[in-house]
Amino acid sequence: MKCVIEGKNAKVFGRAVHALSRVGDELWLDPTVKGLALRSVNSAQSAYACFIFSPLFFQQYSFMGCVPKQSSKTVKCKLLMKSLLPLFRCLTSIERNVERCQISVSASSDWVIIQFFCRHGITKTHNLRFQEKEALQAEFASHLCTNVLKAPARLLGDMVVHFPVFQEEITLSATPLRFSLRNYEESGESQVKMMYTEMSLHPEEFEYFHVDVNSEITFCLKELRGFLSFTESHCLPVSVHFDSAGKPVCFSVEDVLFEASVVLATLMESKSTDSIQPVGTQVHATSRCVDAAALRVHACEGHGETGRERITSSQGSTVSPHPDPIPPLPQTQQANKESISVNTSPASSMVCTLLFKALSSEQDDNVCAATPPVLAGYSDEEMMEEFCPKSPSL
Amino acid sequence: MKFRGKIVDVACLNHFTRVVTTISKLTKTCVLRLNPDNLFFVLSGKVANGGVSMWCELSQANFFDEYQMEGVSPENNEICLELAPENLSRALKTVQNAKSVKVKLTKKHCPCLTVCAELPTLSSSSRVVTHDVPVDVIPKRLWHEFKEPSVPDFDVSIYLPPLKTIKNVVDRMKNLSNFLVIEANMNGEMNLKIETDLVSVTTYFKDLGNPPWGDGASQDGGPTQSRDPDSMAEARVDVRKLQQFLVGQQVNPSKSMCNIVHQSVLHLILLHEDVSLQYFIPAVA
Numbered sequence: 001m002k003c004v005i006e007g008k009n010a011k012v013f014g015r016a017v018h019a020l021s022r023v024g025d026e027l028w029l030d031p032t033v034k035g036l037a038l039r040s041v042n043s044a045q046s047a048y049a050c051f052i053f054s055p056l057f058f059q060q061y062s063f064m065g066c067v068p069k070q071s072s073k074t075v076k077c078k079l080l081m082k083s084l085l086p087l088f089r090c091l092t093s094i095e096r097n098v099e100r101c102q103i104s105v106s107a108s109s110d111w112v113i114i115q116f117f118c119r120h121g122i123t124k125t126h127n128l129r130f131q132e133k134e135a136l137q138a139e140f141a142s143h144l145c146t147n148v149l150k151a152p153a154r155l156l157g158d159m160v161v162h163f164p165v166f167q168e169e170i171t172l173s174a175t176p177l178r179f180s181l182r183n184y185e186e187s188g189e190s191q192v193k194m195m196y197t198e199m200s201l202h203p204e205e206f207e208y209f210h211v212d213v214n215s216e217i218t219f220c221l222k223e224l225r226g227f228l229s230f231t232e233s234h235c236l237p238v239s240v241h242f243d244s245a246g247k248p249v250c251f252s253v254e255d256v257l258f259e260a261s262v263v264l265a266t267l268m269e270s271k272s273t274d275s276i277q278p279v280g281t282q283v284h285a286t287s288r289c290v291d292a293a294a295l296r297v298h299a300c301e302g303h304g305e306t307g308r309e310r311i312t313s314s315q316g317s318t319v320s321p322h323p324d325p326i327p328p329l330p331q332t333q334q335a336n337k338e339s340i341s342v343n344t345s346p347a348s349s350m351v352c353t354l355l356f357k358a359l360s361s362e363q364d365d366n367v368c369a370a371t372p373p374v375l376a377g378y379s380d381e382e383m384m385e386e387f388c389p390k391s392p393s394l
Numbered sequence: 395m396k397f398r399g400k401i402v403d404v405a406c407l408n409h410f411t412r413v414v415t416t417i418s419k420l421t422k423t424c425v426l427r428l429n430p431d432n433l434f435f436v437l438s439g440k441v442a443n444g445g446v447s448m449w450c451e452l453s454q455a456n457f458f459d460e461y462q463m464e465g466v467s468p469e470n471n472e473i474c475l476e477l478a479p480e481n482l483s484r485a486l487k488t489v490q491n492a493k494s495v496k497v498k499l500t501k502k503h504c505p506c507l508t509v510c511a512e513l514p515t516l517s518s519s520s521r522v523v524t525h526d527v528p529v530d531v532i533p534k535r536l537w538h539e540f541k542e543p544s545v546p547d548f549d550v551s552i553y554l555p556p557l558k559t560i561k562n563v564v565d566r567m568k569n570l571s572n573f574l575v576i577e578a579n580m581n582g583e584m585n586l587k588i589e590t591d592l593v594s595v596t597t598y599f600k601d602l603g604n605p606p607w608g609d610g611a612s613q614d615g616g617p618t619q620s621r622d623p624d625s626m627a628e629a630r631v632d633v634r635k636l637q638q639f640l641v642g643q644q645v646n647p648s649k650s651m652c653n654i655v656h657q658s659v660l661h662l663i664l665l666h667e668d669v670s671l672q673y674f675i676p677a678v679a
Binding site: 161162195199200201202204205 | 481484485488489502503504506515516517518519520521522523524525526527528
């Protein structure tokens with residue numbers, strides 16, 4: 001793979017790296033015919049970000065292996081964020097000095113070579129070792145989401161600024177008449193003395209506001225902030241796709257030259273813990289995210305049976321009583337009892353993680369046979385068959 | 395007990411926010427006293443604070459466009475709350491461009507001071523931000539701890555040099571010693587001294603001027619009058635406490651002065667048209 005980025009786009013690329021660094025410690029590079037995809041996932045596997053730069057973004061872009069005689073397999077690799085971020089750390093100096101940035105990966109060696117051709121004839125070459133790895137991809141059926149919003153460029157950024165920097169999680173609440181964000185605190189002694197902040201907007205502030213099902217979702221703010229600082233610098237409207245609590249939320253932007261999205265897992269509140277699975281991987285981690293993720297990964301490694309078992313206990317395959325026009329997505333059993341307004345599903349206390357699929361160079365339709373890490377299972381076989389092949393990959 | 399105040403003017407909001415931010419830099423918790431005319435931020439001089447105490451008085455009419463309160467009882471028309479000024483400062487800082495900010499006493503999960511701001515938007519609707527700052531109501535029997543401090547029977551009263559200058563000096567001195575001596579006389583001279591085994595450093599300030607307290611102000615008109623103008627009164631204080639006072643200053647005072655009670659107390663006073671801040675640092679041996 002070889003691509004050349006022109007001066008001013010190098011800053012955009014750098015910003016994408018910054019946003020991804022707020023999500024995870026590793027960056028997956030995946031050159032495809034559609035463009036160069038950069039992806040990252042956090043350690044708890046509750047947040048995933050993906051930036052795809054189309055070939056138009058680059059001065060030159062060739063994604064096939066450099067040596068035609070060898071297999072024309074494109075190289076997919078994983079880099080440590082620690083090695084990559086410092087190269088793009090100072091964006092203003094990149095803007096001022098870099099005329100061209102060239103990134104090349106060859107299958108024959110282990111290096112990703114990043115070269116900055118700067119003013120005054122200076123060339124900086126960085127060789128980063130990579131680990132060849134299957135590409136990472138989250139499956140998130142955004143077109144199946146019941147609630148879709150499109151917020152003008154600065155709106156979300158203006159909203160999250162009201163929350164302190166150390167605020168970990170926030171709750172987004174949407175009804176057809178109102179949209180609000182408030183900070184989320186775990187229940188406990190500390191709850192009493194916490195400062196609560198809530199911010200609400202009228203739907204008409206959004207470019208597009210479609211809420212079918214009132215929902216309240218809680219997710220991590222940190223990864224979102226990184227993404228929002230990227231979108232604000234480009235003045236792009238942000239689309240938000242979400243459902244009820246427990247299902248992931250996706251924030252995305254689109255431009256001629258690139259598309260970016262971040263998918264975050266949302267919290268499922270629980271009142272009973274008896275539905276926690278038989279797999280016995282109940283890890284007593286401090287953060288819910290870690291807790292849940294650990295569960296998911298372990299469970300899915302023995303995919304098939306175990307995965308399904310566990311999932312049925314936490315997310316029944318019962319159909320929601322609400323007349324959704326979309327095919328029924330997994331709902332918790334007790335959710336049926338709840339009224340439409342609040343969607344706190346009393347399933348096991350865990351974050352519903354995303355559906356990840358490790359891809360080989362071709363799309364693998366039979367998800368069951370996917371190689372690990374599959375991070376979340378499906379409610380049952382039929383449902384999976386139904387929507388997996390159609391889901392757009394991110 | 396009820397309290398409801400509304401700030402509409404941007405400059406007033408800004409000023410109020412800066413005062414609260416200054417207070418938040420001085421102490422982690424303090425008491426807010428409200429009466430029909432004024433707001434007071436009080437820190438009483440307990441051992442836990444290292445003996446430092448603070449009294450900040452704001453005239454409500456200079457900040458609030460609307461101000462209504464009902465105290466504990468008609469005879470004691472006052473409200474006394476304990477809060478973390480940092481929370482209030484954070485709540486106010488994010489709403490600087492609001493069309494209006496309401497501050498009211500509410501009961502949510504606990505008694506709270508709710509800051510409710512209406513932010514401007516391009517469309518006709520408005521955005522509402524609400525911050526609930528948790529507070530503790532102080533019962534009337536403890537109010538005596540938070541009374542206005544009386545001006546001490548000082549030996550010397552002198553105007554301070556620009557706070558920025560003192561701050562620079564104190565910052566450097568902090569690296570050398572834990573204790574700093576402030577001495578001043580009635581001739582407009584002030585010295586900041588530190589002394590260690592290896593080194594002693596003194597910074598001299600001259601022509602500062604002495605505030606004319608006059609006969610009325612000081613309890614006992616005698617001492618300042620009959621005092622030798624060149625004789626220095628000194629107070630040895632913990633340099634970190636002095637630095638903490640200087641570091642947080644966000645409001646540029648129109649007048650700043652200090653009173654020194656020889657080897658007893660350093661009393662710093664910052665005056666501004668709407669706000670006055672007094673800070674007491676005890677002297678150490």
